[in-house]
Amino acid sequence: MSDLVRLSFSIEKPLYAQLEKMVAESAYENRSEFIRDLIRNRLVTEEWDADKEVVGTITLIYDHHRRMLSERLTDLQHHHHEAILASTHVHLDPHMCAEVIIVKGNAGLVKRIADELRQQKGVLHAELSVGSTGEHLV
Ligand code: NI
Incomplete structure (x- = not known):
């Protein structure tokens, strides 16, 4: 597994509420797993868009x-x-x-x-x- 990096970032409250709702409704155990997979999904979309x-x-x-x-x-x-x-x-x-x-x-x-x-x-x-x-x- 890659080294982990801890980060913090700012988002609007309504967006934060949406994130918490999505994580709660999903099978993810925590926010980090959820966000990792969001990023991976985006990377896969970019691979397809770039004809990789x-x-x-x-x-x-x-x-x-x-x-x-x-x-x-x-x-x-x-x-x-x-x-x-x-x-x-x-x-x-x-x-x-x-x-x-x-x-x-x-x-x-x-x-x-x-x-x-x-x-x-x-x-x-x-x-x-x-x-x-x-x-x-x-
Ligand atoms: Ni058949």
Whole structure:
């Protein structure tokens, strides 16, 4: 773990009240943990905005009876094989599938892969979660 630095800063009372409310309503044990994660979230946002190397997860919900859809989704992942780290497929019911794909690459590429998967006919939902390689978060 990095050396800790103790700091103090001033904020307006209403903002302080909001902070205390957010910490109280969260699962965080203290204010420091909460603020650390706020900063990390901002850093991850900046990584994505600056097209840095990131990690994302794409969750797809689709009907596997849709003609050729499973094949098209697999083809797309093979096309981007250098960025696809892993995928897991779950059969939700006799028709519906959930697939979670872990992707690593520049943010623009990860977004493009998510868009290409999302645009396939028969994909009912596609959600990209933005993550980080962790390089800048320690
Ligand atoms: Ni399935």
